[in-house]
Amino acid sequence: VQLVESGGGLVQPGGSLRLSCVVSGFRISYYGMSWYRQAPGKERELVASITSGGGITNYADSVKGRFTISRDNTKNTVYLQIDSLKPEDTAVYYCYAPRVARWGQGTQVTVSS
Numbered sequence: 001v002q003l004v005e006s007g008g009g010l011v012q013p014g015g016s017l018r019l020s021c022v023v024s025g026f027r028i029s030y031y032g033m034s035w036y037r038q039a040p041g042k043e044r045e046l047v048a049s050i051t052s053g054g055g056i057t058n059y060a061d062s063v064k065g066r067f068t069i070s071r072d073n074t075k076n077t078v079y080l081q082i083d084s085l086k087p088e089d090t091a092v093y094y095c096y097a098p099r100v101a102r103w104g105q106g107t108q109v110t111v112s113s
Contacts (some may be wrong), residue, residue: 001025008107019080021095029073031099035080037091040105
């Protein structure tokens with residue numbers, strides 16, 4: 001099982017990014033998926049989760065209204081659209097598959113002017 005994140009980068013405050021998590025070796029169709037992030041010196045925190053069919057999503061209070069999690073089960077891929085970025089969103093963002101307890105390697109998001 002492998003999870004590969006991409007889409008991170010350096011962006012100015014107020015900007016947007018779309019993170020992708022491509023999963024191999026495991027069909028995500030029947031299972032929920034999550035995105036976490038870890039800022040320097042802080043614990044890893046859950047930012048968003050989505051049910052298997054995509055009908056239910058949950059977000060950390062700090063990102064509600066700015067982040068959108070989605071999935072394409074035909075592509076075995078999960079996405080995180082992040083808008084209105086703030087400097088405090090700077091972190092490594094990780095994809096997580098709870099069903100198999102696997103993490104991706106992470107993608108760095110840096111918000112700075």
